[in-house]
Amino acid sequence: MKKEWKKPNLEVLNV
Amino acid sequence: MIKNKLIQLDDVVVQQPGHIVSDMDGETVMLSVEIGKYYNLGDIGGSIWSEIQSPIPVRQLIANLMTKYAVDQEECEEHVLAFLEQLLEEGLVTKQ
Helix, strand or coil, X not given: CCEECXXXXXXXXXX | CCCXXXXXXXXXXXXXXXXXXXXXXXXXXXXXXXXXXEEEEHHHHHHHHHHCCCCEEHHHHHHHHXXXXXXXXXXXXXXXXXXXXXXXXXXXXXXX
């Protein structure tokens, strides 16, 4: 059973 | 408009060392000590990050992901190349 694909995105956290 | 891509399918990519990586509720978060920034790679981004722990051709990376995820090749290539370019621009990966 393959997992659902979502577009990967690099989020820069504002810390 | 034709855009010059920073990363091609035949490139070999690998993580830049020097990051502290942690799993938070299924998502991969990372601290770049050198740059001083926190990143959230998300679920799929975390999978990609694991795959590039050692040098791997982008084409092989995409093939590996397609065995785990329900995605067609064209979409996978487009998304993965865009994500790798984000990592490259932040100095988190190098290409060989």
